[in-house]
Amino acid sequence: MPDPVPLARVKDLLTQEAALRTLPREAALALQHAELFVRLPAAETEKLIAELRTLPNVDAGLAVKLADTLPEYPDEIRLLFSKERVPLEEAQVTRVLEILAQFR
Incomplete structure (x- = not known):
């Protein structure tokens, strides 16, 4: 299974492609979605994912989900x-919140 791609990276890729040619409708909609929901630049997102991956029980997919959504609450x-x-455990939730707070 390929590694998941953060939304910030998708935005960068689609923006580069849009500069070269007209995007198909689906790609243009994906770019519009990415522009609307990306909250961190791609470089910051990669740093955040790397830091989240150091935690136990956080795989690549979950780290990307956390980086894309930047949850604010334990729930x-x-x-x-x-x-x-x-x-x-509550300590793990607290640690994830602390890491996410560093990048907001």
Whole structure:
């Protein structure tokens, strides 16, 4: 399975492609979506993902989800972790919130 791509990187790729040619409708909609929802530049997003990956039970996919959404509340983090079927301790939630707060 290929590595997940953060939305900030998608925005950069589509912006570069749009400078070269007219994007197909689907790609233009994806670019519009990325421009609307990207909250960090691609370089900052990569740093955030790298830091999140150092935590236990945080794989590449979950790190990208956390970086794309930048949750602010513990319940939002628990919701993203719920699909992982991993017991999540309060200390882990607090640590994720601390890391995310550094990049806001």
